[in-house]
Amino acid sequence: MRDxxxxxxxxxxxxxxxxxxxxxxxxxxxxxNAVDDAGVDHLDSMYVGCMTSGLFVxxxxxxxxxxxxxxxxxxxxxxxxxxxxxxxxAFRQGFIEVAxxxxxxxxxxxxxxxxxxxxxxxxxALSAAADMExxxxxxxxxxxxxxxxxRVHMERFGTTCKQLAQVAVKNHKHGALNPEAQYPFxxxxxxxLGSVMxxxxxxxxxxxxxxxxxxxxxxxxxxxARRIAKKPVVRVLASAQASxxxxxxxxxxxxSIESTSQAATKAYRAAGIGPRDIQVAEVHDCFTIAxxxxxxxxxxxxxxxxxxxxxSGMTALGGRIPVNTSGGxxxxxxxVGATGVAQVIEITRQLRGDAGPRQVKDxxxxxxxxxxxxxxxxxxxxxxxx
Amino acid sequence: MRDxxxxxxxxxxxxxxxxxxxxxxxxxxxxxNAVDDAGVDHLDSMYVGCMTSGLFVxxxxxxxxxxxxxxxxxxxxxxxxxxxxxxxxAFRQGFIEVAxxxxxxxxxxxxxxxxxxxxxxxxxALSAAADMExxxxxxxxxxxxxxxxxRVHMERFGTTCKQLAQVAVKNHKHGALNPEAQYPFxxxxxxxLGSVMxxxxxxxxxxxxxxxxxxxxxxxxxxxARRIAKKPVVRVLASAQASxxxxxxxxxxxxSIESTSQAATKAYRAAGIGPRDIQVAEVHDCFTIAxxxxxxxxxxxxxxxxxxxxxSGMTALGGRIPVNTSGGxxxxxxxVGATGVAQVIEITRQLRGDAGPRQVKDxxxxxxxxxxxxxxxxxxxxxxxx
Numbered sequence: 145m146r147d148x149x150x151x152x153x154x155x156x157x158x159x160x161x162x163x164x165x166x167x168x169x170x171x172x173x174x175x176x177n178a179v180d181d182a183g184v185d186h187l188d189s190m191y192v193g194c195m196t197s198g199l200f201v202x203x204x205x206x207x208x209x210x211x212x213x214x215x216x217x218x219x220x221x222x223x224x225x226x227x228x229x230x231x232x233x234a235f236r237q238g239f240i241e242v243a244x245x246x247x248x249x250x251x252x253x254x255x256x257x258x259x260x261x262x263x264x265x266x267x268x269a270l271s272a273a274a275d276m277e278x279x280x281x282x283x284x285x286x287x288x289x290x291x292x293x294x295r296v297h298m299e300r301f302g303t304t305c306k307q308l309a310q311v312a313v314k315n316h317k318h319g320a321l322n323p324e325a326q327y328p329f330x331x332x333x334x335x336x337l338g339s340v341m342x343x344x345x346x347x348x349x350x351x352x353x354x355x356x357x358x359x360x361x362x363x364x365x366x367x368x369a370r371r372i373a374k375k376p377v378v379r380v381l382a383s384a385q386a387s388x389x390x391x392x393x394x395x396x397x398x399x400s401i402e403s404t405s406q407a408a409t410k411a412y413r414a415a416g417i418g419p420r421d422i423q424v425a426e427v428h429d430c431f432t433i434a435x436x437x438x439x440x441x442x443x444x445x446x447x448x449x450x451x452x453x454x455x456s457g458m459t460a461l462g463g464r465i466p467v468n469t470s471g472g473x474x475x476x477x478x479x480v481g482a483t484g485v486a487q488v489i490e491i492t493r494q495l496r497g498d499a500g501p502r503q504v505k506d507x508x509x510x511x512x513x514x515x516x517x518x519x520x521x522x523x524x525x526x527x528x529x530x
Numbered sequence: 531m532r533d534x535x536x537x538x539x540x541x542x543x544x545x546x547x548x549x550x551x552x553x554x555x556x557x558x559x560x561x562x563n564a565v566d567d568a569g570v571d572h573l574d575s576m577y578v579g580c581m582t583s584g585l586f587v588x589x590x591x592x593x594x595x596x597x598x599x600x601x602x603x604x605x606x607x608x609x610x611x612x613x614x615x616x617x618x619x620a621f622r623q624g625f626i627e628v629a630x631x632x633x634x635x636x637x638x639x640x641x642x643x644x645x646x647x648x649x650x651x652x653x654x655a656l657s658a659a660a661d662m663e664x665x666x667x668x669x670x671x672x673x674x675x676x677x678x679x680x681r682v683h684m685e686r687f688g689t690t691c692k693q694l695a696q697v698a699v700k701n702h703k704h705g706a707l708n709p710e711a712q713y714p715f716x717x718x719x720x721x722x723l724g725s726v727m728x729x730x731x732x733x734x735x736x737x738x739x740x741x742x743x744x745x746x747x748x749x750x751x752x753x754x755a756r757r758i759a760k761k762p763v764v765r766v767l768a769s770a771q772a773s774x775x776x777x778x779x780x781x782x783x784x785x786s787i788e789s790t791s792q793a794a795t796k797a798y799r800a801a802g803i804g805p806r807d808i809q810v811a812e813v814h815d816c817f818t819i820a821x822x823x824x825x826x827x828x829x830x831x832x833x834x835x836x837x838x839x840x841x842s843g844m845t846a847l848g849g850r851i852p853v854n855t856s857g858g859x860x861x862x863x864x865x866v867g868a869t870g871v872a873q874v875i876e877i878t879r880q881l882r883g884d885a886g887p888r889q890v891k892d893x894x895x896x897x898x899x900x901x902x903x904x905x906x907x908x909x910x911x912x913x914x915x916x
Contacts, residue, residue: 145631166663195591198584202666204658205581205613208906211773212780218792220771221907222619225609227591233608237623244630245531272590277552280588385606387597394598406604520594521607 145243149369149530150378152182152362153489159357159477160326167201167257168213174358174482175214175253182362183374187216188247192223193234193254194481199269201257210253227273228430230254231359231484232385232514232523239383239525242363253360254486256479266354270480273517275391287351287431289392289518291343294433296398298345303436303451305345309336310454311432312349312474318461319471321501326355326477350432355477359486366530376496377530381509382414383523390520401434403522404441404513411524412443417509419443422465422526424494424504425511426487429472438513439467442524461502469494469502484514488525495529531629535755535916536764538568538748539875545743545863546712553587553643554599560744560868561600561639568748569760573602574633578609579620579640580867585655587643596639613659614816616640617745617870618771618900618909625769625911628749639746640872642865652740656866659903661777673737673817675778675904677729680819682784684731687834689822691731695722696840697818698735698860704847705857707887712741712863736818741863745872752916762882763916767895768800769909776906787820789908790827790899797910798829803895805829808851808912810880810896812873815858824899825853828910847888855880855888870900874911881915 154177156162156170165173171192179187192206203209207221226233231254238252258266271280274289297303313333319325336349369377388403389395395402412418419442427442429435436450444465445453453459459467470476470490473483491510493499508529515522540563542548542556551559557578565573578592589595593607612619617640624638644652657666660675683689699719705711722735755763774789775781781788798804805828813828815821822836830851831839839845845853856862856876859869877896879885894915901908 196584198582198655198658199588199590201662202585202654202658203662204585204611205660205776205902205906207612207619208773208776208902209661212775212777212906217773217775218789219773220622221612221773222623222771223611225590225611226593226607233593236606237608237626240623240627240630240632243632244626246626246629268588269584272584272588274591275595276587276589385608387594387603387605387607389598389603390591390594391598403604516591516594520591520598 146245147366148239148242148363148380149366150361150492151364151369151373152178153492154178154181154360155324156358158324159355161259162356168209170358171210171253171255172213174360178360178362184249187219187251188249189220189241190251191234191238193230195227195230196269196272201260226521227516228480229484229514229516229521229523230481235488236383236385236523238363239380248364250363254482255358256481257356258354259356278391287343287346290431290433291346293398294345300399301448307451307455308350308432309333311435312336314454314460315468315472315474318469319475322471325471325475327475346431352430352473352478355479357477357479357482359482359489361488378492378495379528379530381528382411382526384410385523387521388519392518401437401441401519403519404438407522407524408442411526415526421509422511423507423509425467426490427467427513428515429474466504487512487514491527532631533752534625534628534749534766535752536747536878537750537755537759538564539878540564540567540746541710542744544710545741547645548742554595556744557596557639557641558599560746564746564748570635573605573637574635575606575627576637577620577624579616581613581616582655582658587646612907613902614866615870615900615902615907615909616867621874622769622771622909624749625766634750636749640868641744642867643742644740645742664777673729673732676817676819677732679784680731686785689837693837693841694736694818695719697821698722700840700846701854701858701860704855705861708857711857711861713861732817738816738859738864741865743863743865743868745868745875747874764878764881765914765916767914768797768912770796771909773907774905778904787823787827787905789905790824793908793910794828797912801912807895808897809893810890811853812876813853813899814901815860852890873898873900877913
């Protein structure tokens with residue numbers, strides 16, 4: 145197996161409610177930015193991470209569509225789906241293809257166009273990430289599922305609504321430094337606790353938004369990257385994926401995310417490091433409680449201590465391990481298929497020393513954690529300055 | 531890169547209109563049959579090829595769902611989509627993962643549950659394989675698109691409606707020997723030409739049906755297969771994928787399928803053989819005209835001569851190169867995400883000498899061709915007796 149590097153990254157200009165930009169245009173904008181950043185003149189293969197363009201805009205066959213509009217055909221172009229972890233799963237397929245020796249230059253993009261439908265339709269589309277027959281069909285939505293998880297965490301560990309709110313406050317503070325973010329402004333604990341209740345204990349400001357957006361990266365063999373790259377090379381130290389039960393009722397424990405623990409364990413082993421070596425991380429804060437549980441699953445804090453991380457400042461810029469410097473899903477936005485790829489972009493920028501006002505000083509090793517549903521799938525990547 | 535072998539194959543018992551079997555049960559039945567056939571006691575990773583479970587049954591996140599119901603989590607489980615080529619594209623990802631050395635035992639399954647919705651909804655769901663904004667939105671359906679291609683082929687090369695019908699006659703004759711097929715009965719040229727017109731010149735018996743079905747295979751390194759396999763080992767000699775324009779109006783030529791030619795050229799080169807070395811093939815006869823154009827794209831006949839292949843008996847059992855011995859999409863059925871995997875199963879059975887009354891004598895090398903939409907994507911695999 146060959147070592148793999150990231151040599152180009154790109155997003156569409158700004159994430160948000162983009163009624164004037166189509167699914168294909170979003171993707172192509174991000175892809176061209178990544179190709180331009182990489183400085184390559186051709187691609188050998190490409191992947192498109194997307195959760196449910198079928199339900200959002202009636203379009204499948206995204207590999208063909210995006211290769212066509214990118215002017216990249218006849219290269220192989222494959223769509224990968226793992227709900228909200230589609231981007232992370234697509235990145236892993238690109239990594240495997242380069243590592244295998246089959247292709248040298250592989251583009252991995254992620255995209256979701258979510259605002260062309262109304263709120264009820266978007267809620268229905270997103271519920272396709274849960275177990276449709278046993279969960280969604282009976283009326284439970286994702287805020288409801290994460291609220292159940294939050295309640296158990298609060299009962300068992302004493303986690304408070306204020307601690308949940310502090311995750312949102314931290315991520316919005318980071319997001320305010322990110323001009324590409326959908327909501328680049330700060331919020332206070334009072335704002336969060338005073339915002340409308342969606343599913344007790346989750347207020348609207350505990351939830352990530354509905355977003356149109358795309359993200360793309362270019363991968364190549366590490367040896368090639370060292371020869372051709374015009375920017376600091378970032379190496380993929382580990383790529384790991386794991387599955388959990390799709391339905392929450394099948395879990396052994398509602399207060400932990402087993403698939404993330406499984407993927408993290410494999411990733412740390414592959415990279416030959418531990419959680420204490422991670423200097424910056426982007427994690428899947430689809431809801432504030434998710435970030436708290438994920439910090440525990442990744443081993444950044446002890447089980448039950450996740451609620452104290454944002455409160456103590458440990459995960460803020462300047463803290464021991466800054467988490468979601470991009471603003472996270474909460475402030476940057478969450479176009480579900482794009483999120484996993486955008487996480488890789490933020491860590492790449494950090495390791496390049498290219499994160500501007502959000503820069504984590506001397507960052508050499510970073511991690512991304514992307515998950516689908518309530519943790520039915522998780523993908524963990526560890527990246528290092530090469 | 532490691533050589534890759536197929537050591538297990540399985541389908542659900544019979545394809546058809548299966549109102550009493552759910553999406554997950556279809557997949558699990560096929561997957562357990564494949565695991566049983568392989569005789570392995572664990573899997574390292576799995577792929578699920580599926581086109582649009584979102585539009586058919588409101589369910590995405592199929593990797594997580596299927597790993598869960600198969601009892602396979604926490605292994606990585608990833609859904610791959612390339613419209614009607616989803617199964618072939620999933621097989622290619624499984625091949626790459628084993629070839630890379632990342633995983634040893636990889637399950638690749640394909641599934642589609644198409645009959646839980648009405649005809650209009652199924653037509654809408656399938657049209658998501660076309661360019662939704664520029665084709666489907668304006669009312670054109672897949673029979674209409676293939677009818678346009680057929681008209682051009684007829685005008686340019688003199689292909690006749692009778693020749694189209696003879697493809698259906700041949701494939702139903704093969705399908706009548708396949709108890710797993712949805713429509714295991716013979717039809718005559720008169721039956722086809724007398725059947726209801728769907729989109730001139732395509733009658734209903736020129737079209738593949740709507741089908742519920744699943745298929746699965748188990749891959750492993752060739753070295754391992756030679757050590758553990760209880761059945762004849764089949765080797766993957768080549769795996770190639772290519773993209774074409776998603777919309778028909780963007781094609782240079784409506785009478786040829788460029789993505790299939792591109793994928794076939796790469797596959798022949800990788801295997802070090804040519805079209806004359808292929809002894810049996812499963813190709814994507816979603817419509818009778820598709821098989822005719824694909825035979826040309828694969829180099830089995832000269833351009834424009836595809837219409838004569840079924841007429842002359844060349845592609846029938848006993849002919850120079852039997853095509854669609856399983857009955858093809860036409861008679862076996864076309865659960866779109868499963869089709870590409872089922873093609874691999876038929877060729878594996880042929881190379882094992884295990885195809886019963888459909889056996890092609892002394893078959894040592896076979897080919898599968900699976901495509902999405904009107905050829906927006908194509909995947910070609912060449913398999914050999916090991």
